[in-house]
Every structure is written in structure tokens, then in C-alpha cells.
Amino acid sequence: MTIPVIRLRGVTKSYGSGEGAFHALRGVDLEVTAGSFVAVMGPSGSGKSTLMNILGCLDVPTGGSFLFKDVAIERLSKDERAILRRRHLGFVFQGFNLLARTTAIENVELPLIYRRDEHHRRRAAAAAALDRVGLSDWAQHTPAELSGGQQQRVAIARAIVTAPAVLLADEPTGNLDSQRSTEIMTLLTELNQASGITILMVTHEPDMAAYAQMTVYVRDGLIDRIERADGTGSTAC
Amino acid sequence: MLSVSVLLATRAIRRHLLRSFLTVLGIVVGVAAVITIVTIGRGATVKIVQQVSELGANLLIVEPGRTRTGGDENPPPFQLLDVEAIRSQIRGIRAVSAQVRTSAIVVRNGVNRNTSIDGVTDDYLTAQNWTLSNGRRFTAEDEDAGKTVCLIGAEIRRSFFRDEEPLGKPLKVQDMICEVVGVLTARGQSGFGDDRDSTIILPLRAVQRTLTGTREVQTIIVAIDPTYSTANLKASLISLLRERRRLAGGALDNFSITDTKQIIDAVASVTRVMTALLGAVAAVSLLVGGIGIMNVMLVSVTERTREIGIRMAIGAVAQDVLLQFLVEATLLACLGSLIGIALALIGSLILAPILSIPFVFDPVINLASFLFSALIGIVFGYFPARRAATLNPIEALRHE
Ligand SMILES: Nc1ncnc2c1ncn2[C@@H]1O[C@H](COP(=O)(O)OP(=O)(O)OP(=O)(O)O)[C@@H](O)[C@H]1O
Ligand SMILES: [Mg+2]
Numbered sequence: 230m231t232i233p234v235i236r237l238r239g240v241t242k243s244y245g246s247g248e249g250a251f252h253a254l255r256g257v258d259l260e261v262t263a264g265s266f267v268a269v270m271g272p273s274g275s276g277k278s279t280l281m282n283i284l285g286c287l288d289v290p291t292g293g294s295f296l297f298k299d300v301a302i303e304r305l306s307k308d309e310r311a312i313l314r315r316r317h318l319g320f321v322f323q324g325f326n327l328l329a330r331t332t333a334i335e336n337v338e339l340p341l342i343y344r345r346d347e348h349h350r351r352r353a354a355a356a357a358a359l360d361r362v363g364l365s366d367w368a369q370h371t372p373a374e375l376s377g378g379q380q381q382r383v384a385i386a387r388a389i390v391t392a393p394a395v396l397l398a399d400e401p402t403g404n405l406d407s408q409r410s411t412e413i414m415t416l417l418t419e420l421n422q423a424s425g426i427t428i429l430m431v432t433h434e435p436d437m438a439a440y441a442q443m444t445v446y447v448r449d450g451l452i453d454r455i456e457r458a459d460g461t462g463s464t465a466c
Numbered sequence: 467m468l469s470v471s472v473l474l475a476t477r478a479i480r481r482h483l484l485r486s487f488l489t490v491l492g493i494v495v496g497v498a499a500v501i502t503i504v505t506i507g508r509g510a511t512v513k514i515v516q517q518v519s520e521l522g523a524n525l526l527i528v529e530p531g532r533t534r535t536g537g538d539e540n541p542p543p544f545q546l547l548d549v550e551a552i553r554s555q556i557r558g559i560r561a562v563s564a565q566v567r568t569s570a571i572v573v574r575n576g577v578n579r580n581t582s583i584d585g586v587t588d589d590y591l592t593a594q595n596w597t598l599s600n601g602r603r604f605t606a607e608d609e610d611a612g613k614t615v616c617l618i619g620a621e622i623r624r625s626f627f628r629d630e631e632p633l634g635k636p637l638k639v640q641d642m643i644c645e646v647v648g649v650l651t652a653r654g655q656s657g658f659g660d661d662r663d664s665t666i667i668l669p670l671r672a673v674q675r676t677l678t679g680t681r682e683v684q685t686i687i688v689a690i691d692p693t694y695s696t697a698n699l700k701a702s703l704i705s706l707l708r709e710r711r712r713l714a715g716g717a718l719d720n721f722s723i724t725d726t727k728q729i730i731d732a733v734a735s736v737t738r739v740m741t742a743l744l745g746a747v748a749a750v751s752l753l754v755g756g757i758g759i760m761n762v763m764l765v766s767v768t769e770r771t772r773e774i775g776i777r778m779a780i781g782a783v784a785q786d787v788l789l790q791f792l793v794e795a796t797l798l799a800c801l802g803s804l805i806g807i808a809l810a811l812i813g814s815l816i817l818a819p820i821l822s823i824p825f826v827f828d829p830v831i832n833l834a835s836f837l838f839s840a841l842i843g844i845v846f847g848y849f850p851a852r853r854a855a856t857l858n859p860i861e862a863l864r865h866e
Contacts, residue, residue, distance in 0.1 A: 316781075326772070
């Protein structure tokens with residue numbers, strides 16, 4: 230079963246223009262099949278976050294094409310991309326990015342508010358998502374009252390509450406100690422396997438990348454090589 | 467659509483209660499000032515109108531001289547005959563009375579006081595709509611004979627008689643002894659600085675004979691039958707008096723007619739203008755309050771850049787963000803104006819008795835202030851909201 234949910238063809242991203250332009254991505258080809266768990270690794274400044282922002286439809290490529298479920302993203306308007314994000318994508322950030330002074334359950338239901346879900350349905354869905362990440366008892370707590378690992382789990386609950394096709398995580402364990410990191414990775418793996426959510430995760434740690442079925446190595450704005458957990462490797466041009 | 471923005475905006479306001487309050491402080495103060503000033507102004511107008519109408523609902527006060535420039539230097543006074551002529555020749559008069567006002571030392575049982583004395587003909591009380599709380603009015607006999615009988619004001623009764631029954635008791639007015647035959651109902655300040663309850667009223671003849679020593683009448687008070695036109699009556703009064711005073715065609719009037727209704731209107735309009743001016747100043751402070759909202763909202767957008775980035779990443783479209791901030795500013799302005807209205811209500815209720823004016827609740831100014839504040843919220847909230855909505859999500863997320 231190899232339906233690609235994401236297809237990148239010669240994707241480039243430049244910051245600035247003319248002489249001073251900086252080419253953060255210089256022609257990336259990538260296919261991600263639905264239900265896979267992909268790790269993205271590479272040195273700092275190699276363009277991992279830039280790639281994730283494009284995959285997350287937060288940003289548009291300067292060149293090339295990006296098909297998300299057969300939709301050409303580069304043709305969408307800013308608002309259409311926002312609507313696509315709230316329908317199909319979930320985000321987990323290194324810095325958790327929860328709303329301060331806002332309870333866990335209110336943070337989690339926020340995407341559903343923007344989707345105009347009705348009050349009872351979104352409360353139920355948010356409670357279910359919190360339950361899924363094991364934080365039912367912490368629903369009424371604000372981020373300041375939660376540990377880093379708990380905050381990241383709230384962020385994951387917020388990302389999955391819309392039942393997204395793809396979850397994008399940029400260094401989700403970057404701010405956590407190894408035990409919390411393992412918990413988060415276990416949770417992500419569980420989500421990937423039980424719910425079939427496609428996960429793309431940037432990480433600097435090989436230990437974390439080991440949870441993925443496939444690791445994409447980025448270097449200087451290009452995909453250097455792709456390694457699969459089953460041992461097969463491939464090198465991109 | 468809007469319900470989502472209202473929900474998010476109320477949550478944002480609740481998250482930052484102190485900041486929210488400081489944001490709308492200008493609106494609170496502005497609204498409170500506008501409404502208090504207008505409420506107090508309305509109360510003052512009502513009070514003044516009340517006082518002036520107590521003089522007698524619709525009176526013409528006729529006095530010799532005191533016309534515009536160029537009048538007779540020494541205008542002849544009126545005589546009782548003029549009063550009789552007016553009574554018999556002018557139609558539409560409810561009552562007409564002569565009046566002479568002077569003052570005298572009044573003494574009784576060692577109490578000694580300089581008091582205003584009015585010498586009047588009987589219709590005076592009718593013209594003034596003034597009743598007695600006690601005793602009787604002057605009889606025709608009292609008047610014709612110029613008997614030294616008197617009616618006393620409520621305050622005179624208090625200071626000279628205390629708990630004693632004043633009827634039939636003597637009061638020494640200058641050199642004459644006069645007998646109290648009636649007590650006037652209390653009326654309070656006239657609105658022109660004289661205390662009408664500190665007056666002693668005697669028959670005109672008695673005052674002329676013993677106090678002023680002339681047969682002159684200072685003032686003629688004409689009460690108009692409300693079914694007649696004041697203008698017509700005034701015109702016929704003028705022509706009658708000109709004839710009686712033998713004024714040639716081109717000569718200026720050497721008497722003046724003051725219409726109490728004119729006084730009421732004039733005083734009321736002065737108060738209205740004052741209220742409007744002060745209200746306008748306060749309205750400017752409301753506008754400044756609006757600029758305050760804009761300032762804080764702009765700072766708040768910068769401070770919440772990351773939050774806006776998060777909202778956009780998880781699916782807020784530009785309009786969601788725009789509306790959230792716009793609704794937030796508008797809600798804040800409305801809440802601020804509600805607080806202002808409450809403060810104004812409390813302030814006016816406290817101030818009104820201190821200034822001894824009635825509290826007049828004016829729904830129009832309250833509603834107008836509220837709507838104006840909402841408008842200010844929308845207008846001054848739009849620019850910050852627009853700025854928030856056009857943020858780039860990636861840059862916003864990277865913002866520290
Ligand atoms: N908005 C921008 N304007 C200019 N240059 C940018 C911008 N965003 C990123 N870059 C540059 O693009 C390059 C790639 O950045 P990116 O954030 O994708 O790196 P990364 O692989 O995520 O690095 P790290 O591991 O440190 O997070 C960097 O050299 C960075 O300086
Ligand atoms: Mg990065």
C-alpha cells in the first residue's frame with residue numbers, strides 16, 4: 230500500500246532575491262506514503278525547518294511543485310492553506326507553543342473552534358484527545374502548571390484532535406530530558422501505528438530517529454540520502 | 467461566525483484582566499464624565515425651570531423705566547389707577563396686582579431682623595399661585611383702609627414665633643405695629659437669590675403710608691389666563707400703558723415688561739449650552755480613550771505575535787484573527803462604557819443631593835455613550851486587528 234500523501238518535485242526555497250538571495254532548499258524530491266513515520270535529520274542550517282514549514286503548508290516553495298493528497302499547494306491562497314492545515318495537518322513544535330494562561334482542554338479544543346465545531350462535540354473530542362495522551366486529569370491546568378513533557382503531550386493532543394492525516398513535529402523532544410523524550414516517542418509511535426497518522430519529525434538525535442521507519446538526511450538544502458529501518462538505503466540526486 | 471470571535475475575545479480578555487482594564491480606563495473615565503456632566507446639567511435645568519415657574523406660571527412683570535438705552539431718564543412711576551385700568555381694559559388676565567417692595571427692621575420679643583416687606587393688592591397671591599398654610603387673606607376693607615395687618619412667610623414665622631401660634635399676634639415693623647392674619651406656605655429660594663419665605667406682606671396702602679411715604683406703585687404683576695396668547699396680551703398692555711403715559715408715536719417705551727416664561731427659556735438655554743460644552747469636552751476625552759485602546763492593542767499584538775502564529779498554524783484564517791482582535795477591542799470598549807455608566811450613575815446620585823438638584827436619568831445620553839464607545843472600539847481596534855491578521859505565520863511563530 231503505497232499511496233503518497235506528500236509528493237515534492239524539485240522544491241526550492243530562497244530567502245531574499247538577486248545577489249543576496251539565500252537558497253535554503255535547492256531542489257528537493259520526496260514522496261511520503263500515507264501511514265509512514267519519517268525522521269528528518271541533518272546539520273543545523275541545512276534546511277530541515279524550512280522543509281517542514283513547506284510540508285506543513287505554512288510556507289510556499291519558491292520553485293518546484295508540492296502535491297498534498299493531489300492538491301497543488303503552490304496554487305492555494307493563504308486562507309486556503311489555513312483551511313487545509315486545520316483539516317489535515319497537526320503541528321508539534323520544539324517549544325510546545327501552547328497558549329499561556331489557558332487550560333489544557335482549551336488549548337486542545339482551539340483547532341476545533343476554528344473549524345466551527347459545535348461546543349459539545351469539540352469538548353468531547355478535546356477530552357478524548359487529552360485522554361489519548363494520558364492527561365485526562367490535567368484538563369483544567371494551565372501550561373505553567375504542567376511539566377515540559379506534559380506540555381508537549383498537550384501539544385500532541387492539540388495536533389491530533391482534528392484527526393489529521395499528517396502530523397509534523399519539528400524537534401518535538403528538543404526541550405526534554407531523555408526519559409520524557411522516550412515517552413513522547415512512544416506516544417508518537419503509538420499514534421502512527423494505531424491511528425495510521427503519517428508522522429514527519431525533525432530530530433537531531435539518532436535515538437529518536439530510530440523510532441521512524443525511514444530517515445531523510447538533509448544537507449545544504451538537498452536530500453543527501455534516505456535510510457529505511459529495514460536496512461534498504463537510497464541516495465537522492 | 468462572530469460567536470467564535472466573541473468566544474476567543476472573551477477568553478483573551480479574561481486571561482489578561484488587569485491589562486484589559488487599563489486598556490479601557492480612558493473609555494471608563496470618558497463615559498463617566500460625559501454622562502455625569504449631562505445628568506447633572508439636566509438636573510440643574512429642571513431645578514431652575516421649577517424655581518422660575520414657582521414665581522407664577524406665566525407672569526408679566528411690568529416696571530417703569532429700565533428699558534433699552536435711550537429711554538426716559540426719570541420715568542414716571544405707576545399709580546394704582548394704572549392697575550385698575552389694566553384690570554378693566556385688558557382681556558385675558560387671570561389676576562393683576564400692584565407691588566411695592568422695601569425693607570424694614572422687624573422686632574418681636576427681642577428678636578430683631580431686617581426683612582423684606584411687600585406691599586400688595588389682594589390679587590397678588592392669586593397671581594403668584596401662592597396659598598396660605600394658616601389664617602386668611604386681606605379683606606377689601608383691610609386694603610381700602612390700609613390696615614396694618616400682615617401675612618408672614620414660613621421663615622419669618624420660624625424666627626419670630628417658633629412654636630407659638632402667630633395668628634392675631636402683633637409684629638413691630640419699623641414704627642408700626644401690625645397684626646399677623648395669615649401664614650404663607652413655604653416656597654424656598656426664588657431662583658433669583660431672594661428667600662421668598664423671609665417676606666412679610668402688607669396691604670399696599672399700609673406700606674405706602676408708613677414705609678415708602680408715596681402713592682407710587684413700583685411693579686405691576688399680571689398673571690395671564692393660559693388660554694389667551696401672551697403676545698397679544700403683551701401688545702395690548704403696551705399700547706394701553708403708552709396711552710396712559712402719553713408717549714408720542716416715536717418715543718421709546720419708558721417701562722419694561724418681563725415675561726417669566728422668557729426668563730425660564732433663557733436660563734434653561736444657558737444651562738443647556740453649558741451642558742453641551744462640558745459634554746463636548748468630555749466627549750473629546752472619550753476619543754482620547756479610544757486612542758488609548760489602540761495603543762494598548764498595538765502593544766498587545768506585538769506581545770502576542772507568537773500566539774497569533776500558533777493560532778494561524780493550527781488553522782485560523784486571516785479573518786479569524788482580524789475578527790478576534792476587533793471583537794476584543796469592541797468588547798473592551800463596551801465593557802469600559804458599562805463601567806463608566808455605572809460610575810456616572812453612582813457619581814450623579816451622590817452629586818445631585820450635594821448640589822441640591824434633582825437626579826434626572828437620561829436614557830438617550832446613556833445609550834448614545836454606549837454606542838459611541840462601541841464605535842470607538844471598532845474604529846480604533848481595526849488598525850491593530852488588521853496588523854495581527856496580516857502577520858506571516860512562520861515569522862510570528864519564530865517571534866520571541
Ligand atoms: N526567514 C528567513 N530569512 C532568511 N534566511 C532564513 C530564513 N529562515 C531560514 N533561513 C536560513 O535558511 C537556512 C535553513 O534554515 P532552517 O531553519 O531550515 O535550518 P534547520 O535545518 O532547521 O536548522 P536547525 O537544526 O538549527 O533548526 C538557515 O541558514 C537559515 O539561516
Ligand atoms: Mg530547525
